[in-house]
Amino acid sequence: MASALDGVAAMRLAELKDPANVKQVPTRNGFGEGVVDAGKRNRNVIAICADLSESTRMLGFKEALPDQYIEIGVSEQLLVAMAAGLASAGKIPFIASYAMFNPGRSWEQVRTTMALNETNVKIAGAHAGVSVGPDGATHQAIEDIAIMRCIPHMTVVVPCDSIQTKKATLAVAEMTGPVYLRFGREKTPVVTTEETPFELGKAQIFREGRDVAIVVCGILVYNALIAAQTLAKHGIDCMVINNHTIKPMDEETIVAAAERCGAVVTVEEHQVFGGMGSRVAEILAQRRPAPVEFVGVHDQFGQSGDPAELIEHYGMGAVAIEAAVRRAIARK
Amino acid sequence: MPTLTPQRLTELKVHANRVREGIIRALLAAGSGHSAGPLDMADVFTVLYEHVLRHKPAEPEWDDRDRLLLSCGHIAPVRYSAMAYGGYFPVEELLTLRKFGTRLQGHPERVRLPAVETTSGPLGEGLAQGTGMALAAKMDGKSWRVYVVTSDAEHQCGLHWEAAMTAAKFKLDNLIAIVDRNFIQIDGSTEDVMPLEPFADKYRAFNWEVFECDGNDIAQVAETIEKAKAVKGKPSVIIAHTVPGKGVSYMEGDYTWHGKPPNKEQADQALRELEAERERILAHG
Numbered sequence: 001m002a003s004a005l006d007g008v009a010a011m012r013l014a015e016l017k018d019p020a021n022v023k024q025v026p027t028r029n030g031f032g033e034g035v036v037d038a039g040k041r042n043r044n045v046i047a048i049c050a051d052l053s054e055s056t057r058m059l060g061f062k063e064a065l066p067d068q069y070i071e072i073g074v075s076e077q078l079l080v081a082m083a084a085g086l087a088s089a090g091k092i093p094f095i096a097s098y099a100m101f102n103p104g105r106s107w108e109q110v111r112t113t114m115a116l117n118e119t120n121v122k123i124a125g126a127h128a129g130v131s132v133g134p135d136g137a138t139h140q141a142i143e144d145i146a147i148m149r150c151i152p153h154m155t156v157v158v159p160c161d162s163i164q165t166k167k168a169t170l171a172v173a174e175m176t177g178p179v180y181l182r183f184g185r186e187k188t189p190v191v192t193t194e195e196t197p198f199e200l201g202k203a204q205i206f207r208e209g210r211d212v213a214i215v216v217c218g219i220l221v222y223n224a225l226i227a228a229q230t231l232a233k234h235g236i237d238c239m240v241i242n243n244h245t246i247k248p249m250d251e252e253t254i255v256a257a258a259e260r261c262g263a264v265v266t267v268e269e270h271q272v273f274g275g276m277g278s279r280v281a282e283i284l285a286q287r288r289p290a291p292v293e294f295v296g297v298h299d300q301f302g303q304s305g306d307p308a309e310l311i312e313h314y315g316m317g318a319v320a321i322e323a324a325v326r327r328a329i330a331r332k
Numbered sequence: 333m334p335t336l337t338p339q340r341l342t343e344l345k346v347h348a349n350r351v352r353e354g355i356i357r358a359l360l361a362a363g364s365g366h367s368a369g370p371l372d373m374a375d376v377f378t379v380l381y382e383h384v385l386r387h388k389p390a391e392p393e394w395d396d397r398d399r400l401l402l403s404c405g406h407i408a409p410v411r412y413s414a415m416a417y418g419g420y421f422p423v424e425e426l427l428t429l430r431k432f433g434t435r436l437q438g439h440p441e442r443v444r445l446p447a448v449e450t451t452s453g454p455l456g457e458g459l460a461q462g463t464g465m466a467l468a469a470k471m472d473g474k475s476w477r478v479y480v481v482t483s484d485a486e487h488q489c490g491l492h493w494e495a496a497m498t499a500a501k502f503k504l505d506n507l508i509a510i511v512d513r514n515f516i517q518i519d520g521s522t523e524d525v526m527p528l529e530p531f532a533d534k535y536r537a538f539n540w541e542v543f544e545c546d547g548n549d550i551a552q553v554a555e556t557i558e559k560a561k562a563v564k565g566k567p568s569v570i571i572a573h574t575v576p577g578k579g580v581s582y583m584e585g586d587y588t589w590h591g592k593p594p595n596k597e598q599a600d601q602a603l604r605e606l607e608a609e610r611e612r613i614l615a616h617g
């Protein structure tokens with residue numbers, strides 16, 4: 001049977017052999033660079049910020065393109081609804097806050113004024129995940145993928161590193177329609193290179209393998225690759241798929257991976273309920289049933305702590321991924 | 333008639349100075365967190381915990397306690413420090429701020445530390461919850477009051493004004509809001525980011541009784557709260573004018589200290605300045 005994976009080679013990645021030497025850059029930096037380029041390419045691109053210009057990395061846009069920049073203070077519901085108005089009048093607004101507040105606080109405005117209205121607004125959700133660290137549960141958005149992927153017309157993108165976040169920012173600026181782009185606060189490993197291709201809606205095979213397919217998004221791609229390296233030493237051959245576009249998801253690649261490996265592990269810095277992994281399971285339940293193990297936060301809130309400590313505590317470190325792979329294999 | 337004797341006033345000034353010391357030590361240990369707001373509200377929190385509130389530190393969930401809500405949760409270090417110096421928990425626990433497993437989360441959490449009354453951090457949600465509590469007290473004929481501490485930039489949130497309208501509708505004279513009017517927020521001056529003035533007029537238009545005071549003057553804060561308690565038939569707001577970073581020379585008035593902690597050297601200098609100020613208070617009142 002022909003497979004979507006036929007003839008697909010794994011992407012070239014940055015050198016990951018020595019974790020200590022991997023470059024660490026916050027994904028938000030890629031957004032900051034991308035949004036400035038998008039604004040220079042198209043003067044209808046505007047940036048709107050709700051009192052978080054430095055931490056969302058919109059400050060560079062403010063400095064480079066002051067005439068296309070709008071500051072509105074602590075008003076996330078306004079942020080969305082006003083952007084929808086601007087979009088209706090021809091602008092392409094990028095609106096940035098912490099994911100917890102936008103789309104967290106502004107959800108109904110997102111649904112009605114952005115999505116139901118079909119306006120061309122791009123949400124940049126910063127500081128997503130427990131890796132925001134010491135700020136604690138109130139600031140750790142781990143439900144945002146779920147609440148965005150259930151909205152019709154919404155495109156949902158979770159890039160894996162700073163380079164990919166820049167590419168994703170430029171790509172969503174080019175397309176028409178409402179978008180949710182999610183990124184994090186901390187410095188995280190840069191796994192792709194400038195040359196690694198990026199296409200919205202097209203999952204990427206970062207490692208070929210036959211035993212288990214690890215389907216992962218966001219900053220945990222690195223942990224998944226490390227887990228796969230370790231497991232390879234024990235004779236377990238994992239495919240690693242960077243599933244950056246949660247909606248619309250690349251069903252063909254997911255189904256083909258389940259076909260080839262017979263078991264799947266999903267990995268995301270998010271509640272396991274309703275997130276990327278849930279979507280993978282929905283697809284497989286209908287098209288190619290296979291055992292799935294879910295790595296993510298299991299129905300808990302986050303808390304204060306060091307980012308790395310929290311990733312471990314909530315079971316999203318490389319060792320936890322290895323364990324999930326072994327569980328998946330046992331269920332084959 | 334002044335509400336505080338000169339001796340009591342001196343004690344409270346020294347107490348506020350200690351609260352500031354606790355804030356600096358906690359932030360240094362945490363390595364992240366907010367400095368300007370906590371320091372500027374140390375006097376208000378001292379007056380609240382040491383003079384105004386009807387409460388029992390040893391029995392934090394005592395039914396008849398006054399409720400103190402911190403709407404702008406990011407200034408939690410001042411509340412934690414005032415609670416520690418007020419007998420709620422050991423002062424050394426302040427050094428667990430923002431660390432894994434602590435009760436002193438980066439933003440306060442009611443489930444971990446019930447005495448904080450509400451979980452906060454996402455701005456603009458405190459007055460609404462305070463309105464609910466004050467309404468419940470009225471419904472049940474209870475005499476406890478609700479105090480809501482709120483920042484100025486929170487007044488850019490729509491929900492805050494929805495609550496303000498509601499508190500006036502229900503004539504909640506058992507509800508007192510205290511605003512940290514320090515004129516700063518993350519991206520700069522409130523008046524540049526999103527102008528709030530005329531600030532007092534907005535509350536008047538919402539049918540609130542409005543008071544203003546120097547929020548770094550303990551005697552004035554205490555007197556103003558007494559006046560607000562006497563208001564009948566409507567909620568009161570106290571606009572407390574404060575100096576961001578109050579008590580630490582290099583932070584005072586500088587908005588860039590909103591969300592960062594001092595490093596070791598800066599903390600040492602802050603602690604030296606606070607100690608000198610304490611000696612000055614003890615010598616001159």
Ligand SMILES: Cc1ncc(C[n+]2csc(CCOP(=O)(O)OP(=O)(O)O)c2C)c(N)n1
Pocket residue numbers: 050051052074076101105368369370404406407453454455456483484485486512514515516517518590
């Ligand atoms: C709903 C919401 N949006 C954004 C933030 C991020 N944030 C934290 S504090 C703050 C504003 C700071 O200004 P102010 O509230 O006046 O506090 P101050 O700097 O004076 O302590 C913002 C935007 C938040 N906590 N909640």
Ligand SMILES: [Mg+2]
Pocket residue numbers: 483484485512513514515516517
């Ligand atoms: Mg302020």
